[in-house]
Amino acid sequence: MLKVCVVGAGAIGGFLGTRLAAAGEASVAVLARGATLVALRDHGWRLQEGATLLQAPAATASDDPHALGPQDLIILTVKGQALPALAPTLAPLIAADTLVLPAMNGVPWWFSDGIAALGARPLESVDPGGGIAAAIPGRRVVGCVVHASAATAAPGITLHRMGRGLIIGEPAGGDSARVRALGALLTRAGFDVTCSQRIRYDIWYKLWGNMTMNPVSALTGATMDRVLDDALVRDFCSRAMAEAAAIGARIGCEVRESPEDRHAVTRRLGASKTSMLQDLEALRPLELDALIGAVREIGERVGVATPNCDALFGLTRLLGQVRGLYPQ
Secondary structure, eight states: OEEEEEEOOSHHHHHHHHHHHHHTSEEEEEEOOHHHHHHHHHHOEEEEETTEEEEEOOSOEESOHHHHOOEEEEEEOSOGGGHHHHGGGGGGGEEEEEEEEEOOSSOOTTTTTTOGGGOSSOOTTTSGGGHHHHHSOGGGBOEEEEEEEEEEEETTEEEEEEEEEEEEEOTTOSOOHHHHHHHHHHHHTTOEEEEOSOHHHHHHHHHHHHTTHHHHHHHHOOOHHHHHHSHHHHHHHHHHHHHHHHHHHHTTOOOOSOHHHHHHHHHTTOSOOOHHHHHHHTTOOOOOIIIIIHHHHHHHHHTOOOHHHHHHHHHHHHHHHHTTSSOO
16 A cells, blocks of 8 residues: 655645545555644544544654655645755655655745756755755655645644645656656545646746735735735735746746736635734744745846835744744
8 A cells, every 4th residue: 555644734734634544545644743643643634624524544643754664655734944954854754766745835945946047056945055955856756736725623633624626747847657646646535636747837826826915914914805905905916926927937937817817816715814824823933935035036046126025025024023933
């Protein structure tokens, strides 16, 4: 049976892990800690979907990668800021043919690989010193975009709100047997899977849509509908999105929609709290670098000015520092 390890059992980790374990086609272990680890050991995976509680035993739950051993597939669902310290500790999970699926928000550490305009250096905003790339080489990675809303109702219990979309693909683009096989496994577990030949574009497109809503909502405490209802704030978001679109055009990720097109899609979500606002309210570290710090860094490398992104990053960074949720 396929050996899968979910690294980080928060909202998305619980969503993916429970459905994979319940499908019965893989042995799904989990690397977790604290109260979440205790809950998974005592009760297994638990996912609340409407009135239905989906449960499955956790094959092995541990805070020690050595106890879990080599895996066929590692699914990373931690916040981006946690990965630089975590990645070097994952070596016991990685065998010769292990695949790594980063189901994470924002720009991943491997994003600049193969883009001549960005040079050979890792992105310092998401992989300071290149430590993640050294621990998890790009050849092991299958890119991923998650289109789903979930929350942690209590340690070890995930609340699934909407969406089951997963887009996966080779970082270098094109088709591959390993992506098709992984897509089939995820489909059988109940996800709506798209095997993309342009996963880098898919990542940039999602980022283009949420890079402003997250920090603006954290700054203001407003739900997404209120952000869009304020014309001045909405126009500011549009200007920052235009900067990101200009960057995308320089790196092969051209966005053809307008910011207003995207705002119309976001408006359908109604009075929703973004993940960054939820983190702020729960006093969890802000996932700022992967969402907008990386946009600024890529803009600098390709010669696109980002005054609106700079302002948004600076204001949210200061908020995080004052609250103790972002490094000084």
